[in-house]
Amino acid sequence: MEGPQIHPSAIVAEGARIDPTASIGPYTVIGPHVSIGAGTTVGPHCVIEGHTTIGRDNRIFQFASLGAIPQDKKYAGEPCELVIGDRNTIREFCTFNIGSPAGGGITRVGNDNWLMAYVHLAHDCIVGDHTIFANNSQLAGHVEVGDWVILGGFTVVHQFVRIGAHAMTAMCSLLFADQPPFVMSQGQPAQARSMNFEGLRRRGFGPVRVSAVKAMHKALYRDGLTLEQAQARIRGIATTTPEASPDVDLMLGFLAGVSAQRGIVR
Missing domain, CATH: 1.20.1180 (Udp N-acetylglucosamine O-acyltransferase; Domain 2)
Known part of the structure; x- marks a missing residue:
């Protein structure tokens, strides 16, 4: 069986596990504790590090940074994780951090998510399936997002906030409180406007x-x-x-x- 398609300029550390059907673009750096599943494509100039596991058929665009240590002063080098499921689209300049010991140690992204440019997932975030995060959506640590959630561009979510399934935010919303399932919100701070009926x-x-x-x-x-x-x-x-x-x-x-x-x- 042929090996994965790895561009000659990419740097893949010894110990990284890359499925034979995956591909790695030019100038990308892959760390020793990274696992990349079947059919996943990683574009040029990406950095994937830490204890990061990526599933099948994901499409990761150029300049993404996945698996870096948390932006948390308490973090002391513990082997925490980033786990990404299957069939996700991760666009340019996304930054997903590993978890922290205080939050269970895992940042987790589910399946079939559409994560646009400049999305940030801080340590210990949990994202479900079939979500859409528009450009510059920013999640602080320990945020939980349910299935089918849509975040409008430039949505900012405070740490420890939860967003229920089928909820939606308008552009530039600022969430300080939990947003129940089905709710549509807008504003700074965000207020409930309606339900996501459509x-x-x-x-x-x-x-x-x-x-x-x-x-x-x-x-x-x-x-x-x-x-x-x-x-x-x-x-x-x-x-x-x-x-x-x-x-x-x-x-x-x-x-x-x-x-x-x-x-x-x-």
Whole structure:
């Protein structure tokens, strides 16, 4: 079997594991603890270092920096990790750091994500599947992002903030609080504006499920309820609309993890 397609000018350290079907572009540097899966292409002038594992069929564009140590003064050289799944597109000048001991030691990116130029993922971030991060989206440490999330360009997310599945931010949004599933936000600081109804329809949500999401939005944002009261009302939606039970469970599971200190976008 032939080896991987590695440009003669690339520097690949001894110990790096590169699948025979992967390719490495000119002047790229690959560290000794890096693993790159089948079909993944790495463009020119990239640096991939640290204990970094990259799955199958990813496309990494020029000038990306993946697996560098965290921008954390407490970090003392521990062997933390960056783990990237399959079929992700990582555009120019993206910077993804490894995890830190205080955050579990792993920064993780799932599958089928579209990460545009200059996206930054700090240490211990967790990104789900099928997300879109527009140019210059910036995540501080320990941020969690659910599946199908869309971040508008220049979105900035404070450390330890969580963003629920199917949520969306407008351009230049600044998130200091958790953003529940399905919510669309905008502003500095970001405020909830609506639910991502068009995105849900595009993903196959029928009228009944969309109506249930509207009811959850009303409970959270329109009827003057406390968070505890809103959760109680949302719980009842699953009884009256069994088809929406997975969506109700998603919302309630997220809200159960909201801290009193951080709260949710309002």
